[in-house]
Amino acid sequence: MKIVLIGFMGSGKSAVAKALSEQLGIAWMEMDQLVYQKTKTRSMHEVFALGGEILLRETEIAIAKEYALKQDLIISTGGGVVLNKIILEYFKKQMSRVIFLHTPFEQIAKRLEGDDSRPLFKNLKDAKKLYDFRLPLYLNYADEVIDLGLRSATDIALQIKGSIHGL
DSSP states (O other), X not given: OEEXXXXXXXXXXXXXXXXXXXXXXXXXXXXXXXXXXXXXXXXXXXXXXXXXXXXXXXXXXXXHHHHTTOOSEEEEOOTTGGGOHHHHHHHHHTTOEEEEEEOOHHHHHHHHTTOTTOGGGSSHHHHHHHHHHHHHHHHHHOSEEEEOTTOOHHHHHHHHHHHHTTO
């Protein structure tokens, strides 16, 4: 079983991946952390300074290719992973279950208020345009859509676990 979590930055993918990992007893990985390892950087700001969004997306493709064949894994992707269909195709070919964690933009904006670590969330108006542009892509690639609302990562993970096991 491989579960790929997609969603906009700040939607809770990492927290849900960790909770789901604990509930299912399988490993989880953070795609952004693998990007940092492969590019020998420590933050998205450094990745963007080194090679811009092109370097980020090319590195994500390499990671998807490398991890697509692995099983018993939960992958928390970066928010822009849906911009390159090659990445999702690698996972879909290997029967990964792609789950979109849908979080309203207003909730994301509150979560990320004061967070300077996200280069594409510097301007709220531009971030909202990016969110609106990506939303149909998340919906298109998702095998399942989960509306997060104000529920905890543990509750969301329990819902995913239930849907996987047909409960």
